[in-house]
Amino acid sequence: xxxxxxxxxxxxNPPSANGETTxxxxxxxxxxxxxxxxxxxxxxxxxxxxxxxxxxTDPRVKKALRMYSTDxxxxxFLVKTKDELAKEIAxxxxxxxxxxxxxxxxxxxxxxxGDSFYENVVDEELNIIEVSRKPTLRMRxxxxxxxxxxxxxxxxxxxxxxxxxxxxxKDAVFFPEWQIIHARWEHDDESRYGVPMWASATGSFxxxxxxxxxMAVRRKVRAGMRLLHxxxxxxxxxxxxxxMNQKALDTPTAAHLDLFSNKPGSITAIQGDAHLxxxxxxxxxxxxxxxxxxxxxxxxAYGEGLNRDILGEKKDExxxxxxxxxxxxxEEFLKPLLERQxxxxxxxPANVKYxxxxxxxxxxxPADLRDLGDALARLRVLGVxxxxxxxxxxxxxxxxxxxxxxxDGISAEQFAKSLQGISI
Numbered sequence: 001x002x003x004x005x006x007x008x009x010x011x012x013n014p015p016s017a018n019g020e021t022t023x024x025x026x027x028x029x030x031x032x033x034x035x036x037x038x039x040x041x042x043x044x045x046x047x048x049x050x051x052x053x054x055x056x057t058d059p060r061v062k063k064a065l066r067m068y069s070t071d072x073x074x075x076x077f078l079v080k081t082k083d084e085l086a087k088e089i090a091x092x093x094x095x096x097x098x099x100x101x102x103x104x105x106x107x108x109x110x111x112x113x114g115d116s117f118y119e120n121v122v123d124e125e126l127n128i129i130e131v132s133r134k135p136t137l138r139m140r141x142x143x144x145x146x147x148x149x150x151x152x153x154x155x156x157x158x159x160x161x162x163x164x165x166x167x168x169x170k171d172a173v174f175f176p177e178w179q180i181i182h183a184r185w186e187h188d189d190e191s192r193y194g195v196p197m198w199a200s201a202t203g204s205f206x207x208x209x210x211x212x213x214x215m216a217v218r219r220k221v222r223a224g225m226r227l228l229h230x231x232x233x234x235x236x237x238x239x240x241x242x243x244m245n246q247k248a249l250d251t252p253t254a255a256h257l258d259l260f261s262n263k264p265g266s267i268t269a270i271q272g273d274a275h276l277x278x279x280x281x282x283x284x285x286x287x288x289x290x291x292x293x294x295x296x297x298x299x300x301a302y303g304e305g306l307n308r309d310i311l312g313e314k315k316d317e318x319x320x321x322x323x324x325x326x327x328x329x330x331e332e333f334l335k336p337l338l339e340r341q342x343x344x345x346x347x348x349p350a351n352v353k354y355x356x357x358x359x360x361x362x363x364x365x366p367a368d369l370r371d372l373g374d375a376l377a378r379l380r381v382l383g384v385x386x387x388x389x390x391x392x393x394x395x396x397x398x399x400x401x402x403x404x405x406x407x408d409g410i411s412a413e414q415f416a417k418s419l420q421g422i423s424i
Contacts, residue, residue, distance in 0.1 A: 036167060044193055045137055048113050051196040054205050055112050060286075061198060061205075067109035071318075072325045073358075076100040079310050080391070081354035087346055090176040090354075093341050097131060099334075107325065109133065110185050114196040117156065118181040120337075126344040131181065131337065137161045141182060141192045142168070152177040160325055174312065178340055183332040201292035204285050211282040232264040241265075294321055326358045360396055 054061045077100075079090040093099070110116040117139040121130035131144050138158050142149065155177035159169055173219045184194030198205070231241045242249065283302070290297035296314045334356055339349035372393070 024041070040192070041140070044114075047196060047199050047202065048137060048182075050202045050205075051112055051114075052199050054198055054202070058205065058209075060290075060300055061293075064290075064293045064300050065108050065111050065197070067300065068111065068293075068295050068325070069104045072107050072322050073100065073103040073329065075359035077326075077359065078357045079354055080357050082350060083352050083354070086342060086352045086354065089341060089345055090338055093128060093338065096127070096129065102131065103329060103333070105133075106183060107135075107329060110183050110194070110332075111197040114185045114194040114199065115139075116183040118183070118333075119175065120179055120181065120340060122344065124197045128337070128341050128344070134158060134180075135161070140168075140172075142174075143192055145190070147190050147192055149177055156182070165262045178343075178405070181333060181340075185328075197294065198289075198292050201289040204289035208282060208285045208289055211285060215282065227267055230266045294318075294325065330356050357391070368396075 055065065056062075079087060079089075079094070080251050106116060106118075113136045115136055117129040117134040117136065119134055120128050121132055123129050124329050135158070138161050140157050140159060141147075142151070142157055144150055153176045154174045156175040156179075157168060157172040158175070159172050167355055186195040187193075188195075229241070231238045233241075244376060286302070287297060290300075296318055298311060298314055299318060338354075340354065376389050376393060379392070380386070
């Protein structure tokens, strides 16, 4: 009996009329092309490691990535289609994989590394039961110079992280195209891989780290106040003075020091460095670093100098930019995942008319709910189709699939009126 993987491979790559598979033979690459590929892999690994260091050591970078991934997908999504079987399969997949939570990791880790490789784990009923993230630094995309897959059965392979040789090693583990979802951040056409969100900020990050270290050292050695003791006498007198007051001199943190001398002298306080607060050069590098981020710097830190109106404008601009990120999640991860599951269940995605709708992230207050109910009722009076009214309601109501209203015999008008009575 054929193995599960053999069955799925045969399904995605059916034999042609002459008994051969439809996959084209692999193209032998030239030495120059191999060298370019090797250099590209080395450069990519260096950038990923630097961006991972930024994520691990700089709380601003970590907070920005976590904030962006959470804000992007926290309200969840709906798969809208009139194909009942396709919708049922999509809903079961969403619940089975916990996609609303899973997508946060997809965005965060892909933004950090530039690429994510997720393996589709399939059971005997051809259900995708898990999407397992493979090690980014070990995975390779086996495409040609135009980023086309010559052999779908050997579309990706995994090697040892330290491997930097020519060609593909004999112990490489291959994956067919259907088995891996390759999500790429800031992907350029004809490029094999994506680019980390913070890749262009690596230079500024180095200068910020060095500048902040220098500032900390400077503050430690130059911020404290010094006391200048003037002793009227020769070197022996100075030595005797120090020995007599050694206990007080060894306690620089004491609030009050008692010093004694039998000769004329004085103690002068010398203040610490008065320019330690001049850090505009470092703030410039921080601002340059944050130019690579989709999250405004002021929403992560350094917003104390802005008034509430400016911060509000930046927040509104940021919220609008999240739509582009949701489009990225849809195209790079959700659609490939959904369409693979439909194919495994015998549904041709080209025959399914569907769209992925993202819910609005704003939490509704009781007043918002009353306004929503009133707006839906007014739309109903104006003759707007119930399907449209339900779609509008679905955007605002989290974890509620408004399509179930019809199955319960509840009209959109009744639903709108029920919202008017909601209180918390």
